[in-house]
Amino acid sequence: MDGQLWNDIISTSLGGAAGGAVAGLVLYGVQCAHVALRDRRDSKRIYKWMLLQRGPEHKWSYRSTRTIASYTNLTEDRVRYLCSHHPRITLSTGREEDMWSLEEQLVRMLESDPN
Numbered sequence: 508m509d510g511q512l513w514n515d516i517i518s519t520s521l522g523g524a525a526g527g528a529v530a531g532l533v534l535y536g537v538q539c540a541h542v543a544l545r546d547r548r549d550s551k552r553i554y555k556w557m558l559l560q561r562g563p564e565h566k567w568s569y570r571s572t573r574t575i576a577s578y579t580n581l582t583e584d585r586v587r588y589l590c591s592h593h594p595r596i597t598l599s600t601g602r603e604e605d606m607w608s609l610e611e612q613l614v615r616m617l618e619s620d621p622n
Contacts, residue, residue: 550589552579554596557609569599569606 556579557570576586590596590607599606 546589546592549579549581549585550593553581553586553589554593554609557596557607561609569603569608572605572607575607 553575556575560567560570572583572586572590575581575590576583579586581589587605591598595610596607597610599608
């Protein structure tokens with residue numbers, strides 16, 4: 508084989524490998540963006556529902572994962588994941604397990620507690 512053929516094979520192989528690597532990175536970036544956007548959309552849905560439910564006629568301090576999942580049409584595992592990562596939603600640390608509250612509501616409850 509002559510030298511020009513080897514150069515063509517090597518340059519084509521390197522070009523294909525580089526193109527494949529770039530395509531893989533682009534697909535990974537698109538996948539990460541899709542996951543981030545979906546998490547953000549679902550987190551907003553949960554937070555908005557919890558804001559609507561905390562009106563003056565509703566005297567609750569915590570909502571269960573099952574209740575949130577039921578009203579937002581998400582799975583319980585997804586609700587648990589999203590609530591645990593949301594900056595304004597907090598998990599109950601008391602006797603009630605798997606209960607979530609809005610951070611502002613928790614602060615108001617603690618301020619109004621006479622103890």
